[in-house]
Amino acid sequence: MVQRRGSDLTHIGPVRTCIGCRARTLPSELLRVVVVDGAVVPDTRRRLPGRGAWLHPDPDCLRNAEKRRAFPRAFRVQGPLDVERVRGHLEQCGQEVMGSPRDQQEARKQVDPS
Numbered sequence: 001m002v003q004r005r006g007s008d009l010t011h012i013g014p015v016r017t018c019i020g021c022r023a024r025t026l027p028s029e030l031l032r033v034v035v036v037d038g039a040v041v042p043d044t045r046r047r048l049p050g051r052g053a054w055l056h057p058d059p060d061c062l063r064n065a066e067k068r069r070a071f072p073r074a075f076r077v078q079g080p081l082d083v084e085r086v087r088g089h090l091e092q093c094g095q096e097v098m099g100s101p102r103d104q105q106e107a108r109k110q111v112d113p114s
């Protein structure tokens with residue numbers, strides 16, 4: 001049976017598009033990012049308000065998104081946007097197993113004072 005990648009995900013649930021490689025996949029596969037004060041920041045808890053964009057937690061996708069100026073387009077702002085915090089986050093992620101329970105616990109421990 002031939003399966004077309006991407007198109008057969010829709011029955012599982014809502015899919016999101018990675019702004020780096022334009023692949024459609026489940027939100028659980030992607031990192032949500034939002035803009036705070038002109039900088040793109042990772043929203044690991046997916047609780048930050050505002051318009052979000054979705055990106056594979058992969059430095060290649062980040063690079064692609066930058067190259068294509070996908071961030072300003074996704075957030076409907078005049079670019080350029082600072083993506084250093086996302087880059088730092090992805091570099092950290094690369095050293096750990098993605099989506100491990102430990103990672104999620106740590107994210108929960110960091111209580112945002114704002």
Ligand SMILES: [Zn+2]
Pocket residue numbers: 018019020021022023055056058061
């Ligand atoms: Zn991607």
